[in-house]
Amino acid sequence: DLVVDFYGGEPLLNFGLIQKTILYCQQIKAKRKINFRFLLATNGTLLSRDKAEFMIKNGVDIAVSIDGPRKIQDIQRPFPNGKGSFEKISNNINSLKNEYRARLVGRATFTPYSRDVIKTFKFLRHLGFDRIEVCESEKAGYDLESRSRFFFSGCEGKNHLKSLYDKLAKFYTREIIKGNLTYENTYFNRFFKQLSRLYHIQSIV
Numbered sequence: 001d002l003v004v005d006f007y008g009g010e011p012l013l014n015f016g017l018i019q020k021t022i023l024y025c026q027q028i029k030a031k032r033k034i035n036f037r038f039l040l041a042t043n044g045t046l047l048s049r050d051k052a053e054f055m056i057k058n059g060v061d062i063a064v065s066i067d068g069p070r071k072i073q074d075i076q077r078p079f080p081n082g083k084g085s086f087e088k089i090s091n092n093i094n095s096l097k098n099e100y101r102a103r104l105v106g107r108a109t110f111t112p113y114s115r116d117v118i119k120t121f122k123f124l125r126h127l128g129f130d131r132i133e134v135c136e137s138e139k140a141g142y143d144l145e146s147r148s149r150f151f152f153s154g155c156e157g158k159n160h161l162k163s164l165y166d167k168l169a170k171f172y173t174r175e176i177i178k179g180n181l182t183y184e185n186t187y188f189n190r191f192f193k194q195l196s197r198l199y200h201i202q203s204i205v
Helices: 011-032 049-057 070-076 086-094 117-127 138-142 154-178 188-204
Strands: 002-006 036-042 060-065 105-110 131-136
Touching (some): 002 011, 011 049, 105 117, 117 131, 117 154, 131 154, 154 188
Parallel strands (some): 002 036, 036 060, 060 105
């Protein structure tokens, strides 16, 4: 199998190239005996109904970055003019048929502005996401922005980050016991990868 990952920046700025790539891969699939998988990460602002349905029908797994309720999303992901992005993204998601909306992955990034990770998870469920990924910004994980209050910096910040993951792990465990969560709809591999990275960083702080 080969995986084609449309990533950015914002890949939907060049949707024409995405279409051409998918159709090209379909043409050579039988000839080369290759199975293709497609992944796409988007901020959701350009995810129109037509684009989403084309990609989903052609087997693209779409992850939409939405960090929580309006207040959180608008603080963490404003447009360049300062206007919040929540309304645009939620309208795009709501324009999709339920069967297509269920195929999307809701990806929430938590920061010191969005500390209630369980509330965030439940909110994404309320929006209709069946598959959900919740984790901290990679900048926090790699400790690239140690001087920025936006990320979890220093010993105090890393300890707080650990406490958030502790709460999330306990929530996941309760949901698994109830039968509400499985590996298929929660990205435990990413979860443990983040924990491992956090442990490594904490050990050298």
